[in-house]
Amino acid sequence: QKxxxxxxxxxxxxxxxxxxxxxxxxxxxxxxxxWYRQYSGKxxxxxxxxxxxxxxEDGRFTAQLNKASQYVSLLIRDSQPSxxxxxxxxxxxxxxxxxxxxxxxxxxxxxx
Amino acid sequence: DTGxxxxxxxxxxxxxxxxxxxxxxxxxxxxxxxxxxxxGQGPEFLTYFQNEAQLxxxxxxxxxxxxxRPKGSFSTLEIQRTEQGDSAMYLCASSSLGxxxxxxxxxxxxxxxxxxxxx
Numbered sequence: 001q002k003x004x005x006x007x008x009x010x011x012x013x014x015x016x017x018x019x020x021x022x023x024x025x026x027x028x029x030x031x032x033x034x035w036y037r038q039y040s041g042k043x044x045x046x047x048x049x050x051x052x053x054x055x056x057e058d059g060r061f062t063a064q065l066n067k068a069s070q071y072v073s074l075l076i077r078d079s080q081p082s083x084x085x086x087x088x089x090x091x092x093x094x095x096x097x098x099x100x101x102x103x104x105x106x107x108x109x110x111x112x
Numbered sequence: 113d114t115g116x117x118x119x120x121x122x123x124x125x126x127x128x129x130x131x132x133x134x135x136x137x138x139x140x141x142x143x144x145x146x147x148x149x150x151x152g153q154g155p156e157f158l159t160y161f162q163n164e165a166q167l168x169x170x171x172x173x174x175x176x177x178x179x180x181r182p183k184g185s186f187s188t189l190e191i192q193r194t195e196q197g198d199s200a201m202y203l204c205a206s207s208s209l210g211x212x213x214x215x216x217x218x219x220x221x222x223x224x225x226x227x228x229x230x231x
Binding site: 004008032034036042043044045046049088090092097098099100101102105 | 153157219
């Protein structure tokens with residue numbers, strides 16, 4: 001079982017719709033949770049970080065964390081073609097030295 | 113530009129050759145990480161430094177890989193006797209601990225990566 005799991009997609013979303021991405025993790029000691037966006041051939045770019053249960057909103061992005069169920073999700077509202085990318089979920093724990101453990105990423109395609 | 117920089121951006125080498133990559137972190141970031149990413153996968157941790165001390169090295173990392181951060185600023189990653197399986201994007205990230213930021217709230221910022229192709 002992978003430590004961090006994501007559906008590889010592609011997740012096809014019409015322009016203007018909401019894209020919903022999910023991520024589950026196996027280490028109950030995980031403390032910090034991140035969503036990175038990665039365009040093809042580029043490096044990961046931080047979108048959101050979340051550390052406590054509940055929702056965190058930043059512009060069109062909302063991250064949701066549920067530690068009891070060991071999942072974290074990302075909602076992208078009013079999806080734009082420029083949101084087409086691979087979204088990487090990553091988790092860290094102090095016990096593991098705060099290194100990022102990534103899922104395989106979900107590819108999102110926003111169709112005009 | 114005050115972000116993380118990496119050089120070279122691309123490297124093509126023949127199997128058996130040695131290669132060295134450089135990473136310059138964000139100024140005053142005391143933590144520096146190296147990751148490797150192959151096509152269709154998420155980045156995979158290789159090693160990290162806090163200041164000049166190498167605190168952890170992945171068990172997946174063979175002895176052909178070595179990293180240094182001699183003065184706690186830039187870092188180098190060397191691969192000796194490259195193999196075709198080493199072909200990947202090598203990513204560097206930096207972060208800062210302390211200065212009001214708690215241990216739990218450490219954010220890593222990535223450089224543009226070095227893409228290695230071993231022929």
